[in-house]
Amino acid sequence: MNVFSRGIRNAFRNTIRTTSIVVILGISIGLSLTMLLARQAVQQKISDIQSSVGNTISISPAGFSGFSSVNNSLTTSELSKVSSLPHVTNLVESLTDRLTTIGSTTSTFSFPGQSTSSTGQTSLTSPVTLNTSNRGSSGGGHFFVAGGGTLPTNFTPPVSITGTTDTATLDTTALTITSGKALDGTSDSNEAMISKSMASKNNLSVGSTFTAYGTTLTVSGIFTVSNEADAGTVVVSLPTEQGLSGQTGDVTSAVATVDSLSNLSSVTTAIKNTLGSSTADVTSSLTQANNTIAPLNSVKNISLFSLIGAVIAGAIIILLVMVMIVRERRREIGVLKAIGGSNLKIILQFITEAITLTILGAIIGLIIGVIGGTPVTKLLVNNSTSSTTTTSQFGGSGAVRTSGGGGGGGSFFATRLGGSNIVSGVKDIKAAAGWSILLYGFGAAIVIAVLGSTLAAGLIAKIRPAEVMRTE
Amino acid sequence: MLKVTNLTKQFSSGATKVVAVKKVGFKVPDGCFASIIGRSGSGKTTLLSLLGSLEKPDEGSIEVDGQDISKLSDHAQIKYRCQKIGFIFQGYNLIPNLTAIENVMLPMEFAGQPKQQREKRAKELLDQVGLTADQMQRKPGKLSGGQQQRVAIARALSNKPKLILADEPTGNLDSQTGDMIVKLLHGLAKSEDTTIIAVTHDLSISESTDKTFKIDDGVLKEV
Numbered sequence: 001m002n003v004f005s006r007g008i009r010n011a012f013r014n015t016i017r018t019t020s021i022v023v024i025l026g027i028s029i030g031l032s033l034t035m036l037l038a039r040q041a042v043q044q045k046i047s048d049i050q051s052s053v054g055n056t057i058s059i060s061p062a063g064f065s066g067f068s069s070v071n072n073s074l075t076t077s078e079l080s081k082v083s084s085l086p087h088v089t090n091l092v093e094s095l096t097d098r099l100t101t102i103g104s105t106t107s108t109f110s111f112p113g114q115s116t117s118s119t120g121q122t123s124l125t126s127p128v129t130l131n132t133s134n135r136g137s138s139g140g141g142h143f144f145v146a147g148g149g150t151l152p153t154n155f156t157p158p159v160s161i162t163g164t165t166d167t168a169t170l171d172t173t174a175l176t177i178t179s180g181k182a183l184d185g186t187s188d189s190n191e192a193m194i195s196k197s198m199a200s201k202n203n204l205s206v207g208s209t210f211t212a213y214g215t216t217l218t219v220s221g222i223f224t225v226s227n228e229a230d231a232g233t234v235v236v237s238l239p240t241e242q243g244l245s246g247q248t249g250d251v252t253s254a255v256a257t258v259d260s261l262s263n264l265s266s267v268t269t270a271i272k273n274t275l276g277s278s279t280a281d282v283t284s285s286l287t288q289a290n291n292t293i294a295p296l297n298s299v300k301n302i303s304l305f306s307l308i309g310a311v312i313a314g315a316i317i318i319l320l321v322m323v324m325i326v327r328e329r330r331r332e333i334g335v336l337k338a339i340g341g342s343n344l345k346i347i348l349q350f351i352t353e354a355i356t357l358t359i360l361g362a363i364i365g366l367i368i369g370v371i372g373g374t375p376v377t378k379l380l381v382n383n384s385t386s387s388t389t390t391t392s393q394f395g396g397s398g399a400v401r402t403s404g405g406g407g408g409g410g411s412f413f414a415t416r417l418g419g420s421n422i423v424s425g426v427k428d429i430k431a432a433a434g435w436s437i438l439l440y441g442f443g444a445a446i447v448i449a450v451l452g453s454t455l456a457a458g459l460i461a462k463i464r465p466a467e468v469m470r471t472e
Numbered sequence: 473m474l475k476v477t478n479l480t481k482q483f484s485s486g487a488t489k490v491v492a493v494k495k496v497g498f499k500v501p502d503g504c505f506a507s508i509i510g511r512s513g514s515g516k517t518t519l520l521s522l523l524g525s526l527e528k529p530d531e532g533s534i535e536v537d538g539q540d541i542s543k544l545s546d547h548a549q550i551k552y553r554c555q556k557i558g559f560i561f562q563g564y565n566l567i568p569n570l571t572a573i574e575n576v577m578l579p580m581e582f583a584g585q586p587k588q589q590r591e592k593r594a595k596e597l598l599d600q601v602g603l604t605a606d607q608m609q610r611k612p613g614k615l616s617g618g619q620q621q622r623v624a625i626a627r628a629l630s631n632k633p634k635l636i637l638a639d640e641p642t643g644n645l646d647s648q649t650g651d652m653i654v655k656l657l658h659g660l661a662k663s664e665d666t667t668i669i670a671v672t673h674d675l676s677i678s679e680s681t682d683k684t685f686k687i688d689d690g691v692l693k694e695v
Contacts, residue, residue: 002581006570013569335565338526339627340554340582342547465553466526468565 003345007352011360018357021321025314025361029448030368032310033441037373037431038380039303042296045429049296053289055261057268059254060281073250074280081274082256087267090257092166095241095250099212099234101125104156120245122212126157127197128232159198160233161212163241167193170230180206180221188239191220195231213244261286299380311444314361318452322354326456333460334468347457354449354456362445366438373431381429474500474523474635474667479532479542481518492518494690495532502634505661505668506683508692509675515690516671517639523669524557524637525549537634554583558628558666562640564620566612572598572623573608579630590630597626600663601656618649625656629664636661638670642677654680 012018059082061073076093083091099122165185168175175182175193183193192212199205199222208219212234225231242248258267268284275282326333336346479496482489492515500506510516521527523534525541533542541552558579566575573594580590598608601622612620621641628636641657642650654677661668670677678684684695 009569331565332567335559335561335567336578337550338524338553338559339579340550340631341578342550342582345582464526466521468561 003349004352007349008356010349010353011356018360021317021357022360022364024317025358026364026368028310028314028317029358029362029365029441029445030372031365032307032314032444033365033369033433033437034372034376034431035303035307035310036440037369037433037437038377039300039307040437041373041377041429041431042300042303042381046293046296046300049289049293053261054285055258055264057256057258057264057271057282057284059256059271059275061252062278062281073247073252074254074275075249076251077249078275078279079251079254082254082271085267085270085274087259087263088256089259092164092169092255092257093238093251094162094164094253094255095238095245095247096160096162096252097241097245097247098158098160099124100158101156102211120213122159122161122234123210124159124194124198124202124212124234126159126232127195127201128157128229157232161192161236161241161244162233163236163238163244165238167235167237170225170227170233170235173225173227173230175223175225175235177221177223180219182221183235183237185237186239187237188243189237190215190217190240191236192217192240193221193223193235194219195233196222196224197231198234215244296381299377302380311448314358314445315448315452318354318358318449319455321357322350322453322456323459325353326350326459330463331468333463334465337463337465338468343461347453347460350456350460351450351453354453355446358445358449358452359442362441365445366433366441369437369441370433373433374429377429377431473502473535473537474669475535476523477533477535479519479522479534480530481522481527482530491690493522493529493692496687496690496692497532498685498692498694500667500669500683502667503661503665504682505658505670506685507670507672507678507681508685508687509672509678509695510687511673514687516687518690519687519692520637520639520669520671523635524559525552554579555631556634558631558633558636560621560624560628560636560638560641562643564612564617564624564644566620566623566627568612571609571611572603572615572619575612575623576626576630579627583631593630594626597629598623600660601626617645618652621645621649621653622656625653625660629660629666632664633666636666636668638668640672640674641670642672642674647676650674651676 059074059079073095079091079093082088097120099120102121102123104125162170164170167183167185177193178196180193183189183191192210194202194204199208199219202210204210204219206219206222209216210219211217217234217236223235236244238251242250256267256271258264264284264286268282268287271280272282333346337343476499477497479493480491481493482491484490494515496519508516508519518527522529522542525534525544529542533540535541536552536556539552539556541549541556544552566572567578570578573591576594576597577590580593585593595608603619603622603626607615607619612623615623621644625641628638636657638657642653645653657668657670658680660666670681672678678695685692686695687693
């Protein structure tokens, strides 16, 4: 038996006390590991979000919401100034409108901002289905009617029509052409692209025709798209939509692409200055990402402070325990010194005892950390992001809106709120405990034990063996 | 040979100074069993602490085996206690969570002896003081007072010290067991050629020792 084995054995001298200390230390170390895992998971999420930030800037009419009328829309001539700004490599302009299905109840149901003009009608029926008894709940389908109105039970969703200079994407989502061909976004022709589900719903194929705004349009291409909401959208070229809807020169949204991320901020400012805040709302993808990251940063800070607190608590626990043990064993320490034990050997014995207790606590703590890491991280992230979600859903006009972010334009529906989409992605967070974390946990436990033993070591060094004789 | 010359130690308690040991001088040859008697507060425990290098004297010298221990450094004092001194306490002061044999092996571990050697020596010593093989594996709590004191004596002898200092070695024992312990110490002093200094109230012990000193108010006289 040597100093170390004696220290280990001493750790089990009092079973009840050892168990209590180990459990308390385990909770402390478990909490610190949980916080460490949460911090790492959040940091990883932030990195993922930051790395996925695109170098695009969304431009929409000032104060524009998806269901408001387009009397404050931007114009092509205004946006031409944006195209000529330095570092702007591309500008996609869009004009979105909604069409009611001829003969459907939708045609008699008035939505905020919707024109009741019969020209905004189409022969198409939207493939998007609604469960109006469960609207606004799950699955990403959130529908709100301004002023607290309710949708009719046999409600038929309207058809969105988007005229765009870039027909390869819709709401920044790439379209995949499955048959036919893509349109030229700058041409003015009575051709349109529809989704596969729209084609199926209306028995259409490439070359088939349908009516919109009282004009016959030919299907030039059929596409698939990942966002189900976009399945109810007809895509035409920008000049076609401007002509059909009688909004020549109007644009409801634009997306500018910048040559590099480093220029994103300066170009955003330049666009704001060029268009003026009364004309346009300008939002960069970086701003959107930063808005998403903000609650994650607060979670990161909370987890850091909790981590520091838990480590300090662990060190204080072991410090107090060791001080208590040393005070309790003063006589024994005096005897060890009297029979030839050096301060170093005796201190080593007590540090070994502290390390044994702390490592046992660390094992329990690791179990707590591994089990609790993901739930606690999700809880922290959910609590932190819930306020953001609420603001996204009910802020602003709080009525029916279309696609996420600032883009939207005048189209009618959105099955998902943009912010909500990002937030749900943020909530999909998992704290994984790797070997590095486990080693860190044990390393931290040893550091805590050594730090916690310093005061005890000082007390040991001060004990005079002569005291043993005097207390006889 | 233990040679003490002009040894003085005083303690301060606020403004009051108490001289616990006053110019004490005596000699005890190797293998001699000597006793120091005196009433409580007479200075006998202080004298024992000075001899065991647990305290440093204010004046005077203590020579053990020709070495003056009064001016040793802290590190040298530890080495001195480990190699040259054996302590026997009134309350035994065994380490409670170690077995009897482990307690005896402890000073040898501090002295750096190999495990096999210290185990062999510990068994021999415990056998010599009368413990059975079964008792050697028991923890102090499972031994009687007399058995514990035997373990303490074996522990004091483990590093073959030149000097054994015993503070009231029979103080916690009944008279019959106390007599057995005294006889044991007598035998060990001869067989191990070790000087034993025992501080005691018990006059029956002092009557049986080779030399007897009486200490009164820090002043030592041979009786």
